[in-house]
Amino acid sequence: MNINELMAFVEVVESGSMTLAAGRLHRVQSSISQRIKRLEQQLGVTLFDRGNGLVPTEEGQLLYDYGKRIVGLIEECEWRFRRGLARDVLRLGVIECMPAPIIDRIMDVNDADGVELNIVVGNTMSLIHSLNNDELDAVIVGAGFAGADHVRVPLFSDKLVLVTERSAAKIDSIADLNDSPFLLRSKKSASFRNLEILFLDGGIVPRRVVECGSYPILFMNVRKGNGVSLVLNSSVSGGLRDEIRVHEIQGRFSKFDVELLYRKTVSHASMTFFRQTVVDALASRAP
Structure with missing residues (x-):
């Protein structure tokens, strides 16, 4: 594996699109696809569940975690020498x-x-x-x-809000979310404590709680209807608000x-x- 392949993979995960990743890296889409295929061949794994968009597999998420750190260190090294x-x-x-x-x-x-x-x-x-x-x-x-x-x-x-797929019904009570799948970035994030308060106050037993590893992956799964999430209101950008539904519900869990x-x-x-x-x-x- 080389750094260009790793950078391409990280960009695809974060953008959720081969086309967007190609644009950010100033490459053609076929070049990005080839780099992803080479990575899969070298590692002997499948990095994306292509039957469900471009969602990283378990192996893909592991490589993303390593790749993000490696790319970050390279960028930091270059920055330090430039400055x-x-x-x-x-x-x-x-x-x-x-x-x-x-x-x-x-x-x-x-x-x-x-x-x-x-x-x-x-x-x-x-x-x-x-x-x-x-x-x-x-x-x-x-x-x-x-x-x-x-x-x-x-x-x-700031306040925390619930986000769901665009076509979801309005959430009138947090109790309505019982037995729903919940998505979050990480159980080590501060907002996980707020999510636990939401469960307690609403008497909610989630169907499952899924750690997505990054916010681009979290929002991508929300758009696909794979679960509901509790996020900072100001983190939902204007463009994203056209793709998902934001539910503002009052509660002690909503202050951040x-x-x-x-x-x-x-x-x-x-x-x-x-x-x-x-x-x-x-x-x-x-x-």
């Missing part, structure tokens, strides 16, 4: 469900004097683990998981707070500046 090895870098972890406008505002901070960000994306629990192991300087995660040795800086609140965490012992020279810059950048955000 210079001697620069002061602040390592920031950001939860995967963060809406694109928020990421854009954080990236604007990257251009500010005194701060150069190296951003890692992941779920809340894995990011906090990396923070505690000094692999990250700060994380932006779901609230409620900070330890006694963390500094907590509240950033903003986001905060910045860093260790009390951190001595990073840029942390104070970064903290205030991020707070200022997100202060005017409307969920």
Whole structure:
């Protein structure tokens, strides 16, 4: 396997389309298809369930998890050499469900004097683990998981909504979802706690709970009618709202707070500046 084949595979999984992946990589579709076939031949596995769109098989999901990390490391290496090895870098972890406008505002901070960000994306629990192991300087995660040795800086609140396939009936009560299949990114994400509260409050016993591994795969399965999911309202982009149905239901499960965490012992020279810059950048955000 080579990096071009791996990059093609990752793009297909995340876009859910050979055509879109080809466009993003500036290749023709036949080139992407050939790279996927070569990967399957080399590994001796089937990477996609082609009878159900382009849904990764179990082996495909495993390769995606590895491929995403490998491609990310290569991009990080290239970035570090382009920007210079001697620069002061602040390592920031950001939860995967963060809406694109928020990421854009954080990236604007990257251009500010005194701060150069190296951003890692992941779920809340894995990011906090990396923070505690000094692999990250700060994380932006779901609230409620900070330890006694963390500094907590509240950033903003958003609401969680239920999403289903476009043709699904309106959800009048969460109790109506009993025996439904539920989709989620990961049981290590902060929103999984909210999902458990939803089950408790609605007296729901789910038919099954499926971890999708990534939000593109989650939304793809929602569109296909393979289950219902609880996601950040602001993560459902305008185009996606035309393809799925969003249900706003009140409950204690629907509030999602986001905060910045860093260790009390951190001595990073840029942390104070970064903290205030991020707070200022997100202060005017409307969920």
